[in-house]
Structures are given as C-alpha cells and as structure tokens.
Amino acid sequence: MNNIQKKPLTALGYNFVETPHLPKGKDEYYLREQQWGKHGVYRKLTAYEIEALVRNDNTSDDWNSIFVANEFDPQLVQHCHFFGMVRIGKLEPYYLEFHNLRLPVGLYNSTICACDFGDNVVVYNVNFLSHYILGNEVIVANVNEMATTDYAKFGNGIVKDGEPENVRIWMELCNENGGRSVMPFDGMLPGDAYLWTRYRDDAALQQKFKLFTEKQFDKKRGYYGMVGDRTVIKNCKIIKDVTIGTDAYLKGANKLKNLTINSMAGAASQIGEGCELVNGIMGYGCRVFYGVKAVRFVMASHSQLKYGARLINSYLGNNATISCCEVLNSLIFPAHEQHHNNSFLCAALVMGQSNMAAGATIGSNHNSRGADGEIIAGRGFWPGLCVSLKHNSKFASFTIISKGNYMSEMNIPIPFSLILNDEHTNCLKIMPGYWFMHNMYALARNSWKYVDRDKRTDKIQTIEYDYLAPDSVEEMIASLTLMETAVGKAWYVSKEESTDKLTGQTIQLKGRELLTQHPDEVARLQVFAENMENSHRRVQLLKVHKAYAWFKDLILLYGIRNIIDYVDQQDLNSLTALQTIVKSSKRGAWHNIGGQLMKADTLEELKNKIRKGKINSWDQLHDNYIQIGEDYFYDKLQHAIASMLHVLEISPREFSTLHLKQCLQQSVNTLGILTENIYQSREKDYNNPFRKMSYENEAEMDAVIGKLEDNGFIQQTRSSLKEYKKQVKDMIRKWEL
Template sequence: MTEISAQAPDRYGYDFIPPAYLPAGKDEYWLRNEQIGVWKKTWRKLKVQEMEILVKNDNFCSNWDNFLVSDPFDPSLIRNSNFYGLIRLGALREMLLRHHDYSIPAGIRNSTVISCDIGDNTAIQDCPFISHYIIGDRVILSRIDEMQTTNHAKFGNGIIKDGEDEDVRVWIDVMNEAGGRSILAFTEMICADAYLWACYRDDTELTEKLRVITQKNYDSRRGFYGIVGSGSVIKSCGVIKDVAVGEAAYIKGANKLKNLSILSSEDEPSQIGEGVEMINGIVGYACHAFYGSKAVRFVMGRRSNLKYGARLIHSVLGDNSTVSCCEILNNLIFPTHEQHHNNSFLIAAMIQGLSNLAAGATIGSNHNSRANDGEIRAGRGFWPGLSVSLKHSSRFVSFVIIAKGDYPRELNITLPFSLVNNNVQKDRLEVMPAYFWMYNLYALERNSWKAMDRDKRIIKVQHIETDYLAPDTAEEIIAALGQMETWLDVADRPVEPEDNADGEIPAPGLEHKRQAVLLKPRKARAAYREMLRFYAGKTLIAYLESNPDLSFASLAEELGDAKNCNTDRITDWVNLGGQITPAFRVDKLRAQIREGKLDSWEAIHKAYDEFWAAYPLDKARHAWGVLTYLRGKGPANTGDFIKELDHTLETRRWVADQVYRSRAKDFLDPFRSITYRNKEEMDQVAGKAEDNFFIKLTREKLGQFEETVKLLKERLR
C-alpha cells in the first residue's frame, strides 16, 4: 500500500499542530509566536500596489491576507515564488549579500515557502520546499531541495514529544555496543555529563534522574519551528529536516541533515561541507564537518572536526578533537583526541583525552567473546601506534604508548607513562614503565603544550586538565610503585640502581593468559619517584604564585599538615570528561541529583564550575600529601621547603634538556640524512633541533620558571 495520502488543498500550510495538542484558546502559531518574541517587528498586510507587483512577477499565495510584511518592503525583489500558510517577512530592500566569493541579491526567487517567518534582507533562491522555519536576518538560502520542520521536531535532543511513545526516544549507545551505557543527547551536553551518565550504571536512581532532567529541561510541547540564525548561509544541499541552525553557520553541499541542533555563533561559527550526512545529534559551537563525513546518534563538542569521510556513530566526541578518514563507533571520547587515518577504527571504548590513534589501529575487537558487550577504557594520553590491534575487554591507565603489533589477548596495563610491546619471538608482553619520562620527554611535554595552545574555545564549559602530571596520574604512579615493589620482592633479585644491572622481572596480570615482563623496573621505579617529586614541587610553586600573601607557615597550615602525616591525602580522583576532581565531590554531586537538589543540567554544570574553582587548593593539598608520601613527612620549615623548590628547579632544567635530547635524536640518526645531498640541504628542509619552535619555547618557559622560583625564595625567607 502506498503511504501517500490526500489532503484538502486549501489547508496547505495550515494545521501544523494537531488539535489534540493545542491548549484551550491557543492557535497553531502560539509557540511560533513565542519563538519570535524577541524580534520586535511590526507586520502589516500588503498594499494593493504591492500585491499587484507580486502577482505580476509570477508569485502565488494561497491567501494574500496571510502574507504580512515589514517596512521598508520592496515587492519587486520577490519573483516566481509560491507562498502557503501564514508568511511574515521582515524588511526587504535592494542589496547584495556576499559570503566569500558568493554573491546573491536579497529577496525570494524561484522558491516555495510554507508558513515561515523571514528576517530582514534575507535571500532565498531556488528552494522548492521551505516549510515551518524561522529564518533570521541576512540569511542566504540557495538551492536547497527540501527544508522542513515537523510538529514533533526535537532538534537532536533525546526527548519525546507530547503523545509519543517511549520507543521513539533516540538513545546513544556509548562505550558498549550492547547498549548497557545508553545516554541521551542534549544541546548543552559536555563530556562530563556523558561520563556521569554512562559510567555510574550501578547507580540506577541517578541514571533515571538524568533521563527525567533531560526530558524536563527540553520542551515536550509540539509545534516548535526550525530556526536558521542570522548571518547563516545554506546552499546546494539535499534534505534538511528538523534542524535548528545557529547564527553565522555555513552549510554547503550537505546530502542530508536531520534531527539536529547545529550550534553556531558569530564568535564560534560552525561549518558543514560537501557530501556530509548527519542524523540525530548535536553539532557543537565552532565545529566543522567536511568531505563526505557521516554522523548518526552523536554529540560533537566545541571546536571538533569530522573530515574526509569520517564516521561518527553512537558516540560523543569531546571538545578540540579532530577525526578524519576513520570509523568511530560506540565511544565516549574526552577532549583533545586526534585520529586521522582511513584504516583506523575505534569501537566500544572510553578514551579519556589528550589521545592520538595512528594509522591501521583497530581499537576494539570482539573476537575474544561470543557477545558484543566488551569495552576498552583508556586514561589520558592514550597512544596506540601503527597497526595496533587491541581486544575487548582491556584497560589502560594514563599515557600509555603501544608499539605496533596484533595483541592477541585482553590487556590490563596499570603502569602509567609506559611503553607496551608484543614480543612475537618470545611470545610475551613487555612493558617498560615510565618510558616517556626516561626516553621521550619531548612528546610528553609537547602533548600538554599542544592541548593548551590549540584550545581556542571562546566559552569553556568543559574544564580540561592538560598537564600530564596531575592528581590522577600521580595516584596512578603511586599505585604502580606499590605493584612494582611486590613484583620486585617476588623476583628476589638485587636492587642495584645501575641501569646495566636492571634486568626484567615477571609482571603477572597485565595480559590475560600470557606471561608479561617489566623492562628496566628499577630505573622506572626511580623515575616514578622523581616524577612524583616534580609534580608536587611545581604544583606547590604554582599555588604559591597565585596566592602572593602566603608564607610557608600559612601554606603548611592551609594544606592541612599540622601533624606531618599523609593520612589525609586524597587518593581517589575522577577524570570528569577532562576535568580532574576528587571522587568525593562527584559522589556528593550524584547524591544531590538523586535527592532532587540539582534538577537541571544548568545546576549540574554549575557544580562542575565549583569543582574547578576548588581544584587549585585540592591539587595543592594533594601535592603536599605526595611530598609527605615520598619523604615520610612534609617539609619541616622554610629552609626545608626552599630545598624542595631548588630540587624542582633542577628537575625542570633536566626536563628542558631532555626535551632537546629527545628531539635531537631524530637529527643525529644517520638514516635521516640519506635522502639529502648534504647537511646544508637537510638543514634547509628539516631544520635544526636547536631551531625547533617547541624546544625554543621550552627554554623560554624554563627561564620564566627560574625567575618564579627566585622570587618565591626571596619572598619566603
């Protein structure tokens, strides 16, 4: 049977809201009028002369009494177009609208417009079907095949409208293909929200409250119109249905856009390009989607990008991320994620930011299970190398780099900053703890700098910790040290610190059903302790610098070290979408949501802001506790503390030197020079290590750090 039905032609453009959903005394325009209440425009009916000009220019309207205009109005700028339902036009005068190299006269030509409000001096050309939209000022709409809004449009929000069944609701199955961590998209969603919803599934009262909050916060009434914000340009597109477009957006050549909110502003404009298809989702401010990218059931955070055929499905992509030429399915990805290669896959995972996936990486294969309910969890700084293949279920702490290889079993890598290698010849897993600190500080330092430098968000709703040494990674190091001590005791080997005496030791539990070993465990142990001391020192320096009135005595008192013990150190920290916060704060937040004290996403976001405001003190107290852990007690007096400052400065100098040495290896490798005729040609093409921008920046920041420590020492004495 055909699904085409017939309707009386005189009702074309009317009856947008079914009578059952109209409140008493309201007409079908009541919500439309609410939406344009801020316009403050005055409409009038056409003058006889204006109507004559419109008809002469081959325009048709089913009822000219419902064709309202604002002054000034030039009817000659409307030609060969059809109008149905209530039409309201803003001011229209002769002018040329220009966007880049594309120019178009203001007015309406060769189009059919159905029950729309149109702002001042907008251009609509060759659009055969525009229905139930509110279009802002100086908008360009050109060659759009179909653009319409239904009375039950949700604009990407995971709600149901009045009278709809629950099975209509659109869920996003993050982290798990089986759907056990499903969340609902909404226009204000950030990664912290997705994490709170997806990762505390045992707290069933919390997850139900979040569903109720989302439903309540987004209007369930039927009859809202789609919006195209002022200054936006939409041209050469196929189908645009139930899409809300913010201001200054640029959409060109998209195939299909359906059930979306495209957040955009003059300061943070979003763009969607050729061949793109996006359905059921939220496009964040200043986002870009180009060149055939596809997104279905998704949220894109601020300043994120899809390029070159990337697929983003059932996933949340955090702020400042870029993915291209790859497939991302069932994921929760925290801010600053990079994935650029056509043959890379990320499936059923939570990646906690500052991450990078190389070509050929297949992260998430269900081959070790009969079901599709496996997951991968990776902490900050996750870096699988070329052609890495990982199985569900696996877990990685922060800043783990994985060497090229097909990893046949599940992994549980509990040692941060480590290098993981699948040794095929010896049929074993090899892990080198603290690898980054010992051998590649250039990459480690640059990753943190890059995350800060590329954060161009105007409004930073999602807070992000970009330092690789923070409370979360410090606690991972402390846990790793305890684990390594156990393995070293079992190994029953000498503990000489010399590198040449530092052999491998067994490390059970890092891989399922196969032997794993640690490489250079004693050197790594020393490196871990130095990392902790450096973290503590530079954190306390930063806190003192931001609190210029603190003396050593007041610092010690504020950080709670009256008894010189470490029992009060907070050991449980949460990466809340990129924001690091003590777990007890998140637990309190969950309780407040369950109890109804926080009943909106705005209130929950305000709580995140309060966590962020408390973070410097939380972090400083933790740093003091880490010093106490390393020394057995906190600094006893000013002189003792100044020694710590001196040690931190020496470590900072060492870090700067290691950054240079790490990068210089590339220039000293003889195979790097074999493609050049001579050293001079190589210098011109590849540059010199000492001229590297980041190395120069590192040395510049070292100088600033030296001055800071000097001033602090003078102040504390």
C-alpha cells in the same frame, strides 16, 4: 505499499499542529509567535504590492496571509509560490556576497510554506521551504527540501505529545549492547555523558539524569526550525527538522535531519560537501567536511569530522578531530586526534589528549559471546600503527602501544608506559616511564598544544592538560608499590629462594631497598608483573630501576611546582604560612569526569546532591562543575603536597625548612633533565642518518623541516626552565631557607 495521503490543496500550509495536540485556546501559531518575537512589525500587503507580486509570477493561496515589513519591495520577490501565513522582513535593492557567492536580496524561484523571514534575506531556488524562521541576511540557495515537522526534536532525546516511547533517540555509548545508553541533549558536556554512562547500578541517579533531560525540553508540538542571522546554506539536498545558529555555513550537504547546529559569531559551525548527519547535536565552532557520515551523535564545541569519517552512537569531546575512519559506540573526552585511514574505534571510553595512529583497531567486538566488550583508556592514550586491541582492556594514563596484534585482554595500571608485544619471545613487555626516558619532546609538547588549542568560548568544565596531575600521580604512586613488589620477587627468584612463606610486605620492602640503594643490581634482574594480561605468557617490566627513580623525582617536582604556583598567587612569605596547608594536605582517589579531574569525595558529594534533589537540572549540575573547577587549584595543591610527603616518607608535621630547600633544589635538577631530554629526543631526528638520507645536504634538511635551534617549543621550554630557576632562587632567598 507507500502510504501516500491525498489532501485538499487549500490545507497546504495550515494545520501544522493537529487539534488534539493544541492546548486549549491556542492556535497552530502560538509557539511560532514565541520563537519569532517580532510582534507589530509586519503589515498586510497593499493592492499595488499584490498586483506587483502577481505580475512577477508569484502565487498565494491567500494574499491576506502574507505580511511584510514597511521596507518591503515586491519587485524582489519573483516566481514564488506561497502557502499559509508567511511574514517577510525588509527587502531592499542590495545583493549579498559570501565566499564569492553573489545573490540579490529577495525570494526567487521557491515554494514557501508558512515561514517567517528577517530583513534582507536571500531565498533562491528552494524547491520546498516549510515551517522555518530565518533571521536577518540569511542566504538559502539551491536547496531541494528544507522543512520542519510539528514533532521536530532537533536531535534531542525526547518524545513529543502523542508519540510512542520507541521513537526516542538514544546514544549507545561505551558498549554496543545499549547498556550504557544516554539521551542526547543540546548542551551535553563530556562530564554529563561520563556520569550518565557510569554507575548503571544506581537506579536513583540514572532516573535523575533522565528527568533532567525531560525537564529541559517540553513535549509541545509545533516548534519551527530556526536559522540564525547571517547563516549561509547553499547547494544542499535535504534539510529536515534542523535548527541552526547564527553565522553557520552549510554547503553541498546531502542530508541533514533531526539536528541542532550551534553556531555564533566567533565560533561559527560549518558543514561541507557530501555530508550526511542524522539525529545529533553539533556544538559551537564545529566543522564537518567531505563525505562525513554521523548518526546518533554529539559533537562538543570546536570538534571536527573530516574526509569520510563515520561517527555513530558516539560522543566526541571538545577540540577533537576525527578523519578518514570509523568510530562506533564510543565516549571520547576533549583533545582527541584520529587522523588516518583504517582506524577503527569501537565501544571505548577514551579520556582525552589521545592520538590514534593509522590502521589501529581499538576494540574487537567479536571476542565475546555477545557484542558487549569495552575498552577504557586514561588520558594520553596513544596506540601505534596497526595496533589491534581486544575487549575488555584498560590502560593507565599516557600509555603508548607499539605496533602489533595483542591477542589477549590487558589491564595496564602503570602510567607513562610503552607496551610491546614481543612475538619472538612470546612475551608482553612493559616499559614504565618510557616518555621521560625516550620521548619527552612529544609528551611535553602535547600538554602545551592542548592548552594552546583549547578554543572553548564557554569553559564550564576545567580541563586538566598537564601530564603531572592528580590522576596520573596517583597511578604513579600505586605503580611504585607494584614495582617494589615485582623487583622483590625477581630478586628472591634470582637467589633461588622460595617466597611462599614470605609476606607481601617483606617482598615489597626488599624490592624498595634494592630500587633505592642498589639500582644497578635491579638492572640485571628479569622483573615480571602479574595480572596484566589474560594469558599464560609472561609480562616483563623493562628498565624498572630507571622508571622508579623517575616516578619519585617527578612526584617531588609535582609537589614543588604546585607550591610555587600557590606561593606566587597568594604572595606567601614564609614556611609558617605554608605549614597550615601542609598539615591539612591529603591524598585520595581522583576521577576524570569528562576531562575535569575531581576528588572521589567531591564526586560522591556531587552524586548525592543529584540523588537528593539538591541538583535538579543539567544547568545546576554545570554550575557545580564551575564551582568544583574553582576549587581545583587548591585541591590539587593539597594532593601535590601529600604526594610529595608520601615519596619523602615523612608526615606533614615533620616537613621542615630543610626538606623544602632540598626539594626545591631537586626540582630544579629534575626540570633541567626534563628540559634537556626534550631537546635530545628531538635532536635524534636531526642526527639519525636514515632521516638525513632523503636530503642532499644539511642545508636542504633545515629548509624542509627547520633548524633545531629555531624550534619554538624548545626555546619556550628553556625559557620556562630559566624562569623556574629564578622563582626557586627568589623563594630560597626570600624565605631564608
């Protein structure tokens, strides 16, 4: 039976906060007064104004509870019913226009209960507007219900006075079983969500994260919903317990409940037709259009949901877009693209700069005895058309997966790999370094476009977009050892020699010898890897001899490019000045914390500060992100130098002028090949006869897709190569190398 309560009409608009939940000496308006802040601006109505309002078919339970600004025109209030205390700012004879919507300033055909209005607002055909504070020049038109309850939490994972714990909103990220749940809060960064979902065995750390969130908000009842200046809300059905920033635009939404919608001039948020959003946080500059459904979610700034997308129990990182598909129980770092229909992403940690193709099914949740599987994908994750992956699986950075149904769990530690499911031979095939050999254009352009499209106004976390960075380079270095061992075993097998009595080091050294001195012989071997798929079939590594050389050359390039950047920034003029940094350089594990890369030592220090109370709030943690970001340039330099020395197989003290000159020259050669590969990988699209066949002639093709020589990105890469050659030449000359 529906619990419909019958109360006196005289109580409508009053007793917003029940007496047991009011602090001693406070009335129901005390929080409203703090939020509004415009004390002494309003006066009571004059007898003439009351008469004019009544003549215009307005009613109030108590005209003495209506307060207005001096520039109040009662002729601009018509057919309204007021309950409780209402304060109205300037109403002047203007009309407001936005996107061809033109409405006169004033309040018309609406029921208004205990609200405050700024100057020159438009409230038109609002069936029920309750306990809201509207800023200046706000337009609210054709809304069925817009109300705030005394226990409104605006999407934050908190509980109010007198509420049971079971009403708290949790986001069940990364795992459907709730074991990695977090409490959403306004201002949650990708790094916050990542740290909270990890280290679940660290009770002290987990408790601190809960305390941070509880401290950020109080338990008091009675906060009003806010609508910032110049926000436009039209043709919406239900808006309940929603606070909205300035300059937002909401049109045609079905239901918006328990939300914070951050918005401001220059980073305005929008919600479009047919959308239903419940229990969530929207960051600045977000856009949600065309039938989107989102429940228990956080959208970081400048992210988008479009065309019927569903986002449930998930965090969507900055500058990410999801369209036409379903995302459940996932934590997604910045710069994620998922545009096409039938894509399904479930119980996954996707570390950004990723792209999901149509029909991809990432994470079957029915291959375990419980819905507790997970997928972890490093930066640059790219599953192809109709790829189906199984929990649990883990992928290194910049993994691309070819179309297919992958029936077994996988653990792919080699970055920049192409994964192929060869059903004909019943073999999983992995091509390390695929991007550098066959699709350099896409790899390089993606790194460029993510920087270009980073619209964050408040860049608290330093997001790494370069494909050569500490995380990917560490994976490359580990892969060198893996490839050496695999090649060594393959060689002994080809010679029909047993490896049972050989040490792992002996096998690895044999593989290194072959890869560095006899790559042609390696090309003739069948090389297999171990422990990469949970099945009995073989896992074959393709083109290992080419990938091995590419990885070493790119690690050298990574080292030299970071040295050149540092030399330019600090204006160093000799190897002696650089040698101090070289001597202190060191490698180690790195972690991707919401798109921000951190050394393992730095991360452990950060966690210790949280445990010991040296970091006591989310704001303080964010300040630490900023400091770590400021140190990143130098930390990355040290890592780059140490990685280069590792590949050169020399110690810091052995690094000489000759080594530097050789590495500089080799880096120019490597970057030149990369630049040429960028051109050639795009050129294939123009030379492919099957791509040409849809055009009558070459002129029509150029008109449709543009001329290859006019490609702006290719021109930019060639210009960058030219500049890099100049930098190297100037350094060799200046340092007398």
